Amino acid sequence: xxxxxxxxxxxxxxxxxxxxxxxxxxxxxxxxxxxxxxxxxxxxxxxxxxxxxxxxxxxxxxxxxxxxxxxxxxxxxxxxxxxxxxxxxxxxxxxxxxxxxxxxxxxxxxxxxxxxxxxxxxxxxxxxxxxxxxxxxxxxxxxxxxxxxxxxxxxxxxxxxxxxxxxxxxxxxxxxxxxxxxxxxxxxxxxxxxxxxxxxxxxxxxxxxxxxxxxxxxxxxxxxxxxxxxxxxxxxxxxxxxxxxxxxxxxxxxxxxxxxxxxxxxxxxxxxxxxxxxxxxxxxxxxxxxxxxxxxxxxxxxxxxxxxxxxxxxxxxxxxxxxxxxx
Amino acid sequence: xxxxxxxxxxxxxxxxxxxxxxxxxxxxxxxxxxxxxxxxxxxxxxxxxxxxxxxxxxxxxxxxxxxxxxxxxxxxxxxx
Numbered sequence: 001x002x003x004x005x006x007x008x009x010x011x012x013x014x015x016x017x018x019x020x021x022x023x024x025x026x027x028x029x030x031x032x033x034x035x036x037x038x039x040x041x042x043x044x045x046x047x048x049x050x051x052x053x054x055x056x057x058x059x060x061x062x063x064x065x066x067x068x069x070x071x072x073x074x075x076x077x078x079x080x081x082x083x084x085x086x087x088x089x090x091x092x093x094x095x096x097x098x099x100x101x102x103x104x105x106x107x108x109x110x111x112x113x114x115x116x117x118x119x120x121x122x123x124x125x126x127x128x129x130x131x132x133x134x135x136x137x138x139x140x141x142x143x144x145x146x147x148x149x150x151x152x153x154x155x156x157x158x159x160x161x162x163x164x165x166x167x168x169x170x171x172x173x174x175x176x177x178x179x180x181x182x183x184x185x186x187x188x189x190x191x192x193x194x195x196x197x198x199x200x201x202x203x204x205x206x207x208x209x210x211x212x213x214x215x216x217x218x219x220x221x222x223x224x225x226x227x228x229x230x231x232x233x234x235x236x237x238x239x240x241x242x243x244x245x246x247x248x249x250x251x252x253x254x255x256x257x258x259x260x261x262x263x264x265x266x267x268x269x270x271x272x273x274x275x276x277x278x279x280x281x282x283x284x285x286x287x288x289x290x291x292x293x294x295x296x297x298x299x300x301x302x303x304x305x306x307x308x309x310x311x312x313x314x315x316x317x318x319x320x321x322x323x324x325x326x327x
Numbered sequence: 328x329x330x331x332x333x334x335x336x337x338x339x340x341x342x343x344x345x346x347x348x349x350x351x352x353x354x355x356x357x358x359x360x361x362x363x364x365x366x367x368x369x370x371x372x373x374x375x376x377x378x379x380x381x382x383x384x385x386x387x388x389x390x391x392x393x394x395x396x397x398x399x400x401x402x403x404x405x406x407x
Contacts, residue, residue, distance in 0.1 A: 046390075053397045057404035087394065090356050091401060097352035098402040102344065309351045 001301070002028075002069060003076045004099070005294025008092030009084025009112045010136060011035045011043060011176070013052040015063035016290030017074075020298040025122045028067035030291045031059050039174040042165065049087035056095050063290070071103050076306060078297025081109030082318030083137060089314040097312055106306025108297040109313060113138055113320040115292030116281070117149065120254035122295055124279035130248040132239050132267070133320075135255030135287070136161030136176070139203065139235070141242045142320070151321050152242040153201035160231055160257050163205040167212050167227060171220055182260050185228045188221035194230045201241055203234045228262050236266045243274050252279040256287040299327040329383045334392060336377040338399070345406060346375045352402050353395065361387060366395065 001021075007014040016030035035051040037043055064071065079096035082089060093109070100107035116138075117131050131142045131149070139155040158166070161178065168177020192215050197204040208230055216223045243251060251271050257263060258281050271278040285291055303326040338349070350368050357366055363382040368375060377395060381388030 046394075049394075050397070053401050056401050057407075060405055090394070090398065093356065094352050094398045094401055095405050097355065098348050098406050101348040101351040102406040310355055312355050314356065 001075045001298060002073055003078060003294040003298040003301070004063070004074050005290040005292070005297055006077070006079040006092045006096050007112070007288050007290045007293045008052050008088045009080045009082070009288060010088060011048060012288040013055055013059055013091070014288065014290035015060045016294045017063060017067040017069050018291055018294040018298060025295055025298065027291045028069065029063045030285075030289050031063040031066065032289060033059050037175055040169050040172050042169060042175060043085070045085040045087045048085065049091050052088055052091040056091060060095065071099065071105075074103075074105050076106045076108060076297050076301045078108040078110045078293050078300075080112040080115070080293050081313055082112065082315035084112060084316060086314065086316050089316065093312060093314050097309055100306075101309055106301065107309065107312055108300050108306055110293055110296040110300065111318055111320055111323045112288070112293070113140075114149070114323055114325070115296045116254040117142070117252070118299060119285060119292040119295050120252050120279070120281040123282055123285055124252060126250050126252045126277070126279045128248065129250035129252035129279060130239070130243055130246055132235065132251065132253045133255045134160050134235065134253065134257035134263070136165060138255060140320070141201070141239055143242070143246045143248060144325070147324050147326070149320050149323070149325070152246065153203070153238040156199065156202050156204045157206040158209065160205065160235065161255070163209055163227075163231060164257070166209055167224075170213050171216060176256065178257060178260060181224045181228065182262065184221045185224040185262065188219070188225040190219070190222040190225065191229060192218060192222055192226040194226050196230055196234055198234050198237050201238050203238055205231060228260075232260075232263045232266050235263070236270055239267065240270045240274070243270065243276060248276065250277045250279060252281070254281045254286065258286040259283045303327050330385055331382045332380065332385060332388055334379040334388070336379075336392070336396065338375040338377070340373055341375055345403070346370060346373075348406055349375055349399060349402050353398060364388060364391060366391060
């Protein structure tokens with residue numbers, strides 16, 4: 001079974017074709033174009049959607065060409081219906097609807113965050129993990145129970161991806177700033193005290209953001225090092241508590257920030273203490289991509305038919321813990 | 328006194344299939360519009376007519392027209 005997935009929730013416009021055979025998935029192509037705001041500036045939803053509109057047909061053509069698949073060969077089309085930025089979501093939805101309508105292919109609106117998790121499971125082989133979803137849109141600790149991903153901890157304000165991006169932009173870097181902060185942090189071992197806020201099993205980063213901005217003049221490398229150590233230790237503490245509480249024997253990290261090696265180091269040492277297997281999404285597929293959308297569409301198609309075009313919604317604030325998982 | 332505007336955009340020489348694809352692709356997002364702003368699509372033989380109506384903030388009307396036309400262009404490109 002062949003599925004086309006269209007991702008357009010934020011910076012990235014991506015189309016991917018995934019083949020599903022039984023329970024196995026194989027990514028045939030995954031093509032992306034990423035909107036880059038000017039240095040020091042954040043994402044502007046309308047500008048990002050213009051970027052997506054401009055590149056949509058070129059990305060789709062390249063995706064089909066690389067996979068050697070024709071549109072008529074597709075069994076389903078899925079698109080990221082949320083959560084995300086309204087104008088960006090609408091471009092992905094319009095591309096999916098037009099293909100579905102014109103070529104008469106079943107269509108599936110899917111949850112972007114769920115895509116991160118299920119693609120991570122598919123690529124790593126994790127079976128029943130506790131999941132840490134860390135990206136520009138999410139900071140969540142989740143476990144699956146009774147047809148839904150349940151939240152065992154999350155951010156109370158900004159996400160860890162926003163934290164890194166806002167610090168990076170303040171320092172004049174171009175978004176996404178995570179890799180640059182990681183590179184600078186690796187050049188220092190000087191820890192400058194920063195606020196460490198874990199409330200129950202939730203974390204709060206807004207105070208850490210303000211305090212890190214204040215210490216940047218003391219040295220950008222030590223500021224980045226201290227920021228990473230503090231933010232990742234906060235998430236590590238909450239994750240360790242969730243591991244102990246749920247008794248899960250696997251931990252899976254997904255989302256754009258999963259590519260950070262220091263975060264993986266902290267989490268893998270926690271897993272070692274709990275005799276738990278540690279999985280991290282491959283760097284190439286940790287961030288936003290069409291494959292995550294395509295894979296969810298394929299999983300859903302095994303349990304339900306596509307939706308009518310008039311019901312193909314977009315929902316900017318579509319929480320993962322409201323999605324019923326039937327497969 | 329606030330300005331009231333009605334803008335009609337005609338898409339001519341469309342095949343029945345393409346016109347239907349455009350309509351079906353745009354209509355699901357035609358919800359939760361701000362007050363004093365409306366958008367509807369009508370069919371007239373080989374034409375599709377977009378009718379935008381706005382009262383008050385003209386920028387909102389212009390932004391809506393801009394976004395809908397951009398999406399229409401995307402639909403025409405990916406189905407060509």
